[in-house]
Structure formats: C-alpha cells, structure tokens
Amino acid sequence: MIYIHIPFCERKCNYCAFNSKIGGAAEKNSYVDALIEEINFRGDNSEIATIYFGGGTPTTLTLNQLEKILGAVEKNFFVDKQAEITIEANPYTVLSIRNYFTTPNCSYLRGLKVLGFNRLSLGVQSFDDELLKILGRIHDSRTAIETVELAEKIFDNVSIDLMYGLPGQTLDKLRRDLDRLKNFDVQHVSIYGLEIEEGTKFFELARADKLNLPEENLCADMYDFITETLPALGFNRYEISNFAKKNFESRHNLGYWTGKKYFGFGAGAHSFDGKLRTSNTRDVATYIEKNISVVEEVVTRQAAMEEFCFLGLRIVDGISARTFEKNFGENIFDVFGKVIDKNRRLGLLEVDGEKIFLTTRGMSLGNEVFADFLL
Numbered sequence: 223m224i225y226i227h228i229p230f231c232e233r234k235c236n237y238c239a240f241n242s243k244i245g246g247a248a249e250k251n252s253y254v255d256a257l258i259e260e261i262n263f264r265g266d267n268s269e270i271a272t273i274y275f276g277g278g279t280p281t282t283l284t285l286n287q288l289e290k291i292l293g294a295v296e297k298n299f300f301v302d303k304q305a306e307i308t309i310e311a312n313p314y315t316v317l318s319i320r321n322y323f324t325t326p327n328c329s330y331l332r333g334l335k336v337l338g339f340n341r342l343s344l345g346v347q348s349f350d351d352e353l354l355k356i357l358g359r360i361h362d363s364r365t366a367i368e369t370v371e372l373a374e375k376i377f378d379n380v381s382i383d384l385m386y387g388l389p390g391q392t393l394d395k396l397r398r399d400l401d402r403l404k405n406f407d408v409q410h411v412s413i414y415g416l417e418i419e420e421g422t423k424f425f426e427l428a429r430a431d432k433l434n435l436p437e438e439n440l441c442a443d444m445y446d447f448i449t450e451t452l453p454a455l456g457f458n459r460y461e462i463s464n465f466a467k468k469n470f471e472s473r474h475n476l477g478y479w480t481g482k483k484y485f486g487f488g489a490g491a492h493s494f495d496g497k498l499r500t501s502n503t504r505d506v507a508t509y510i511e512k513n514i515s516v517v518e519e520v521v522t523r524q525a526a527m528e529e530f531c532f533l534g535l536r537i538v539d540g541i542s543a544r545t546f547e548k549n550f551g552e553n554i555f556d557v558f559g560k561v562i563d564k565n566r567r568l569g570l571l572e573v574d575g576e577k578i579f580l581t582t583r584g585m586s587l588g589n590e591v592f593a594d595f596l597l
Contacts, residue, residue, distance in 0.1 A: 223477045224273045224295060226257065227488030228280040229506055232315065236358035236427075239419035241490035241504050242278040249506070253489075254287045256510045258294040260487050260502075263513075265298020268485075272306045272474035279345075281315040285333040292337055306379075306473045308341040309334060313369035314361035328372045341379040341472075343412075344369060349402050350395050353388050358423070367402070374407045379470060381410035386444040388416050389424075389434045396444050400451050409470035411457050413448050415441065445586055462536050462580075462588050479533045481526075497521055523550065524597055527557060532592035535571075540579025554578070561594045 230245040230253075231238075245253070273295060280288070288309075295301065316330050334342070348354055349363045361369075373380045382403075386396055403411065416435075418428050427433040436444070449459065457465035461479065464472065477484065486493040490504040499521055503514040521529070527550055534541035546554040555562065562578060565571035570584035570591050584591055 223474060223482055223484035224270055224299070225474075225484060225486045225491055226273070226275045226280075226291060226295075227277060227486065227491040228275060228283060229253075229278040229489050230282045231277070231279045232282060232312070232360050233358065236356070236423040237416060237418075239422050240278065243506060245282075245506070249510075250283060250287065252510045253506060254283070254290060256513055257291055257488055260513050261291070261294040261298055264485065264487075265294075268299055270295070270299045270301045270305060272477060273301070273308070274474045275309040275339075277310055279312045279315055280309050281311040281330070281334075285330065285337065288334070289337055306341055307339050308343055308381075308472070308474060309339045310343045310345060311369075312345050312359075312361060313366045317365060317369055317372075328376065331372055331376050335376050340377065341381065342373050342377045343381040343383065343410075344373065345383045346370070347383060347385045348388065348391075348395075349399050350391075353391055353395065356389050357385075370406050370408065379410070380408040381412060381472070382406075382408050383412045383414065385414050385416055386448060387436055387441040389436075391436055391444070393440065393443055393447060396447060397451075400448070400455070403452075403455055403457075410464070410466045410472065411452060412464050413452075414463060415445065442586070449582070449585070459585075460538050462585055476537070479536050481530060481533065492518070494521075526550070527552075528595050528597060531558060531595040535578070535580055535591065535595075536588065538579065538585075540577050543576040543578065557597075558595060565591050565594060 227241070229242050230250055231242045233244065234242065273292075275288075316334075317328075331342075344366075346366045347357055347359060349366055351363050354362060354366075370380070370382065384399055416424075418424050418433075418435075424433060428435070452465040453459060456467055458468065459465050460471045461475070464475065466472070483496050484494055486502070489502055489506045489509040492499060492501045493515075497520065498517065499519045500515050501518045503509050503512070503516070508514060519525075527546070530546060530549065531541060531554075541554075543554045546552070562571060562573065565584065566573065569581055570587055572579055572581050580588060580591065
C-alpha cells in the first residue's frame with residue numbers, strides 16, 4: 223500500500239484541520255520534485271496493491287505533475303496490474319475551463335483515467351448551496367452534480383463524500399442530499415459527522431458561540447437516517463463511515479483497518495512496516511528542503527494487539543479470535559475478556575462463534591468501545 227499526500231488546496235475550508243495549504247505553481251513544482259526524491263530514496267521494489275493520492279486536494283496538481291509522481295512509483299515499486307489507484311478530488315478542480323453556458327470540459331478527468339487512476343473520490347460534502355457556502359467549499363451544487371455525472375461516465379469506481387451535523391443542516395436537507403444518489407451511478411459513499419477541531423475557522427466560531435450547530439438528538443437522527451437509507455439505495459455498510467455496492471469496498475482503507483504495511487510519501491505522511499511507525503515533517507517548506515522523516519513509534523506487541531482490535535472493529539465483519547491467536551499466540555478472551563464482556567452487556571459488542579463485532583448501536587458509539595481496548 224502507498225499513500226501520497228498532496229497538501230495543496232485552492233482554498234482552506236472552514237472545518238478542515240488536515241495538513242493542507244494554498245500553494246503557488248513554483249511551490250507545487252518543488253514539492254513534486256521532493257516527493258519524487260523521497261520515492262526514489264525509499265523505494266524497495268515491494269509489491270503494491272493499492273495507491274491513494276490524498277490531501278489537501280491532489281487535483282490541484284497538473285496531469286503532468288501527477289504523471290511524474292506515478293512514474294516514480296512505478297520505477298521504484300512493483301505495482302500490481304489490478305492495483306486500486308485512487309485520487310481524491312474537489313468537484314471544482316476537475317472541471318476544466320467551463321461556464322454555465324457551455325458543456326463542462328472533462329479533459330482533466332479523462333486525463334486522470336489515462337494516467338492509470340481507476341478510482342475517483344469526490345469531496346462533495348453536500349448538494350445544498352447554503353451548506354456548501356457555510357463550509358467554505360469552492361464548488362456549488364451544480365458543479366458537484368455535473369462532476370459526478372461526468373465522472374461516472376469515465377470511471378467505473380466513483381466514491382462520494384457527504385457530511386452531516388453541519389451548521390444550519392436539517393433532516394430535510396440531508397434527505398435531499400441522499401435523494402440525489404438515486405440519480406447517480408456511483409459505487410461508494412463515505413459519510414462523516416462534523417467534528418469541530420482546533421485550528422479551524424469553525425473552532426473559533428464555536429468558541430465565540432457563533433456557529434449554529436444542530437442539537438445532539440438531531441445529529442443522532444441524521445446518523446440513523448443515513449444508516450437506514452443508504453442500504454435501501456444499494457450501498458451496503460462495510461465500515462463505520464463507509465458504504466459500497468458489492469465488490470466496491472475501498473481496498474486501500476480496508477488495508478489500514480486490517481493492519482497491512484504501508485508507505486506514506488509527502489509532508490505529514492505516515493508509514494508502517496509492521497513494527498515501526500514513522501512520519502514525515504508536516505511543514506511543506508521543511509519537507510521540500512530536507513525531506514525529514516522521524517520515528518514516531520515502535521509498535522510494541524501490546525500496542526499491536528490493541529490496534530488489531532480497535533482498527534478491525536471498524537469493519538462490519540469485525541475481528542477474528544482465530545486470527546488474533548495466530549498473530550499473537552494468545553486467546554483474545556484471555557487478553558480482552560473483561561473488555562468484551564463489558565461492551566456485550568452494554569449492547570455495543572456481539573460475539574458469534576470466533577467473530578467479534580460492533581452491534582448497530584456500537585457502530586454509533588465506536589470511539590467509546592475502541593478506548594476500552596487500550597490496555
């Protein structure tokens with residue numbers, strides 16, 4: 223698995239705490255050069271089954287820049303011919319020169335397909351213009367709709383991100399967003415509840431009591447509505463926040479949740495080789511100059527057992543007691559028996575044979591369950 227971080231955006235969204243910034247052409251060129259240098263230095267001809275370009279907004283780069291990065295990966299790794307190669311995109315950035323009186327130009331989208339990208343993840347967030355404006359997104363609903371319609375003609379695997387719990391959002395607004403999915407032929411939907419994080423504009427507004435957030439009960443109703451509606455539309459839930467049509471689950475993200483090794487390239491990117499977790503400096507200028515990577519954590523046996531549980535439990539199928547014993551030489555009920563029993567009594571966990579998984583209620587309170595698995 224390879225993750226490539228592109229930290230550039232056209233504009234910083236009001237809720238975003240990711241490692242991202244607005245960057246000019248010269249800085250982007252220098253960053254791409256630094257990325258290629260890192261890939262060349264760390265490449266070891268490993269077999270790669272998934273590649274994921276995240277950000278930021280990777281589609282703020284030119285096709286030529288993306289081609290150079292992919293070329294470096296192919297030069298230094300053995301990329302499976304059937305590899306899943308995903309790129310995140312903001313709807314506005316993938317519609318080339320366009321206006322409301324002409325047909326949108328899809329040359330950039332077609333260019334991505336030619337380069338080898340076979341999965342497109344669109345950060346739509348909402349199809350409501352008022353909510354998009356509040357979020358600080360650079361696209362409007364019309365652009366989002368047009369981009370999805372074009373993307374599904376070019377790509378066989380399109381994912382959409384949607385958000386709930388937004389300032390000013392109502393259940394009716396959320397219902398209209400999900401109704402839009404009936405008119406699309408997309409394969410995957412990721413749903414995210416808004417989190418107010420320090421360092422964002424929303425954090426400052428919330429602290430000043432100027433953010434019209436929906437009440438907790440309404441957010442719970444939104445969550446329930448989503449988890450009931452998406453399966454009815456053909457999207458099966460396979461992870462806490464992710465729904466997919468059959469055989470279109472994100473192979474890359476499943477790799478994280480099942481403990482696969484991965485390379486992370488770019489500013490702030492993390493890597494894991496099975497025992498050692500490292501991360502690059504978050505600062506883009508420092509990354510360009512020095513390509514700094516620092517050791518973040520030596521993953522102890524105990525930490526590995528904990529991660530096996532709280533990452534694996536994110537998946538609807540849960541974790542396997544047999545696999546735990548195979549990996550660690552211990553019975554999972556000897557190590558986590560009290561934790562499992564407690565959460566079963568609370569109705570958050572279920573055990574079926576050798577499978578341990580979150581209940582429907584547990585899915586909505588996942589973080590509380592995961593915290594219990596920290597010994």
